[in-house]
Amino acid sequence: MTNLSITINGIEFRNPILVASGIAGYGTEWDGLCDFEKLGGVVLKGVSREPWAGNAPPRLAETPSGMLNAIGLENVGLDAFLDEKLPALEGLDTVIVANVVGRTVAEYADVCEALDKHDRPAALEVNVSCPNVESSGIAFGTNINTLTEVVSACRAATGKPLWVKLSPGVSDIAPFAATAVDAGADALTVANTIPAMAIDVESRRPVLGNTYGGLSGPAVFPVALRLVHVTAHAVDVPIIASGGAVGWRDAVAFMLTGASLVQMGTVLFSAPAAPEAAVTGLAEYAERTGFKEVSKLVGALINKG
Ligand SMILES: Cc1cc2nc3c(=O)[nH]c(=O)nc-3n(C[C@H](O)[C@H](O)[C@H](O)COP(=O)(O)O)c2cc1C
Known part of the structure; x- marks a missing residue:
């Protein structure tokens, strides 16, 4: 039997498959559709200090092999998150990661700082792709200085493992990965949705109410795979892959490339049981190829040349 468990930042995950942020809401919305207790963990929907209303509709659009979303990080805000959402997960036997x-x-x-005082989130994942209202709306994670500022401030505010979820919309992710680690990140999530748009040619209008959205799903998998590969060569902290994984083959590819954990997101909308199937497939692959511990797959890629 293959040992599927993976430990990063002192947290033991029963297997490397997690649900990505924004997909499973606050963890209770998918009751009966996806068994989170069979997975390594769940990353909850992003939470902000005050409640956010999100963007004008339409907020979703289907694209070839993927989807666009411009939800605008609508969320209930910190107070309701602490008072209602986290307590609702009390009996759930899986690792919970909060997304900030x-x-x-x-x-x-x-x-x-507020989440640091709560014992449930095992780690905090910081989404640095949000627009910085103090700097003409440029995403924190696409500028080295603002990335340093935000990660340093989060690091000072918590002793919990800090995962920085990097933005894919940069010309070279390596210096951003190194900057996040220098500023105190314990692990890096690579990456996020890719800035994109769609147009309805009949109405001659953008499809999304927000004009721009983020592309996710299988269309982004090869892009995310390369970003994980580049990041793994740039830094020494654990990497959590996010982008387009639909099954065990993608999970294995991400792990061989250097990811310790793999998040699955968009695929759940069409196949809620996909993460569970990925765990089974991953175990079979490891067994068949002689890996007694799935952790040994991490970075086991045989590079060309
Ligand atoms: C509807 C939707 C909501 C999302 N909300 C968040 C969020 O709150 N915080 C965050 O860091 N990422 C969020 N994401 C990004 C996903 O966590 C993930 O990084 C991205 O979709 C790429 O992975 P996938 O192709 O497996 O979906 C969201 C994605 C979607 C599709």
Whole structure:
């Protein structure tokens, strides 16, 4: 029997498959559709200091092999998250990771500080792709200085493992990965949705109410795979892959490339049981190829040349 467990930042995951942020809501919305107790863990929907209303509809659009979303990180805010959402997960036997969003550095830090006092989230994943309202709306994670500021402030606010979820919309992810680690990240999530848009040619209007959205699903998998590969060569902290994984083959590819954990997101909308099937497939692959511990797959890629 293959040992499927993976430990990063002192947290033991029963297997490397997690549900990505924003997909499973606050963890209770998918009751009966996806058994989170069979997975390594669940990353909850992003939470901000105050409630956010999100963007104007339409917020979703289907694309070839993927989808666009411009939800705008609608969420209930910190108070309701602490009072209602986290307590609702009390009996759930899986690792819970909170996802932190903000419009200013202080907002991010305040959320991290409040979550630090709560024993349930095992780790905090910081989504640095939010627009920085103090710097003409440029995403924190696409500028080295603002990335340093936001990660340093979050680091000072929490002793919990800090995962920084990098933005894919940069020309070279390596310096951003190194910057996040220097500022205190314990692990990096690579990456996020890719900035994109769709147009309805009949109405001659953008499909999304927000004009721009984020592309996710199988269409982005090869892009995410390369970003994981580049990041794994740039830094020494654990990597959590996010982008387009639909099954065990993608999970194995991400792990061989250097990811310790693999998040699955968009695929759940069409196949809620896909993460469970990925765990089974991963175990069979490891067994068949002689890996007694699935952790040994991490970075086991045989590079060309
Ligand atoms: C509807 C939707 C909501 C999302 N909400 C969040 C969020 O709150 N915080 C975050 O960091 N990422 C969020 N994401 C990004 C996903 O966590 C994931 O990184 C991305 O979709 C790529 O993975 P996938 O192709 O497996 O979906 C969201 C994605 C979708 C499709």
